[in-house]
Amino acid sequence: DAMVIQNPRYQVTQFGKPVTLSCSQTLNHNVMYWYQQKSSQAPKLLFHYYDKDFNNEADTPDNFQSRRPNTSFCFLDIRSPGLGDAAMYLCATSPRTRAFETQYFGPGTRLLVL
Amino acid sequence: AQSVTQLGSHVSVSEGALVLLRCNYSSSVPPYLFWYVQYPNQGLQLLLKYTSAATLVKGINGFEAEFKKSETSFHLTKPSAHMSDAAEYFCAVSDQGSGNQFYFGTGTSLTVIP
Numbered sequence: 001d002a003m004v005i006q007n008p009r010y011q012v013t014q015f016g017k018p019v020t021l022s023c024s025q026t027l028n029h030n031v032m033y034w035y036q037q038k039s040s041q042a043p044k045l046l047f048h049y050y051d052k053d054f055n056n057e058a059d060t061p062d063n064f065q066s067r068r069p070n071t072s073f074c075f076l077d078i079r080s081p082g083l084g085d086a087a088m089y090l091c092a093t094s095p096r097t098r099a100f101e102t103q104y105f106g107p108g109t110r111l112l113v114l
Numbered sequence: 115a116q117s118v119t120q121l122g123s124h125v126s127v128s129e130g131a132l133v134l135l136r137c138n139y140s141s142s143v144p145p146y147l148f149w150y151v152q153y154p155n156q157g158l159q160l161l162l163k164y165t166s167a168a169t170l171v172k173g174i175n176g177f178e179a180e181f182k183k184s185e186t187s188f189h190l191t192k193p194s195a196h197m198s199d200a201a202e203y204f205c206a207v208s209d210q211g212s213g214n215q216f217y218f219g220t221g222t223s224l225t226v227i228p
Contacts, residue, residue, distance in 0.1 A: 004157070006157075009155075031214065040123075040221070041220065041221075042204060042218035042219060042220050042221055043158070043204075043218055045215060045216070048214075088155075090157055090158065092157075092158075094214055096214070097214040098214060099146050099208040099209050099210050099212060099214060100146045100163075100165040100166075100208075101214050102148070102160050102163060103158075103160075103214070103216060104160075105150075105157035105158040105159070106157050107155075107156050107157045108155070108156065108157045110155065
């Protein structure tokens with residue numbers, strides 16, 4: 001089945017130690033998104049890629065960066081994780097950026113910062 | 115600007131009873147509306163979406179939602195709750211002014227009592 005895959009499902013890192021989360025998709029979608037979801041809150045969009053074009057949300061901290069080396073893969077890099085960055089990180093894809101397009105979500109990576 | 119309000123962060127129903135989860139939106143242009151379900155430690159799964167066709171939308175797992183422009187609402191219903199419906203439910207809005215950016219509500223946690 002076509003899907004969005006996130007690895008690992010659980011990630012533990014230390015305060016200030018860089019960490020990378022990965023997402024891959026077999027849907028061949030042009031758009032990939034990264035969301036941050038803190039406990040009992042709505043997902044918050046960090047940034048998205050349309051093909052290789054990177055779109056950063058205005059309030060996304062500089063500590064968060066992303067790479068998309070090809071259509072299938074997208075990475076979220078947290079340069080210096082703080083305790084406040086502990087959250088579920090969700091990757092999503094959609095065929096295009098039209099408003100009616102469904103976004104397809106992966107299972108998420110739960111990040112714990114010690 | 116677009117926004118979504120989900121009334122009731124927690125809803126409890128008895129097994130077999132009607133499920134009603136409320137969603138009100140604000141949008142300056144015709145909206146597209148989505149309901150997603152999130153089971154514990156999993157990503158978001160699309161239940162249904164409204165894209166300006168029929169105002170009554172049927173989704174998976176017996177859920178449906180009705181778009182009411184006059185009330186700016188898109189409430190989610192299911193005639194008979196099942197234990198497996200216990201989850202977090204998110205309403206989201208997008209419109210042509212926002213491209214494919216979703217604005218999520220803060221979610222409603224549904225508990226089903228046996």
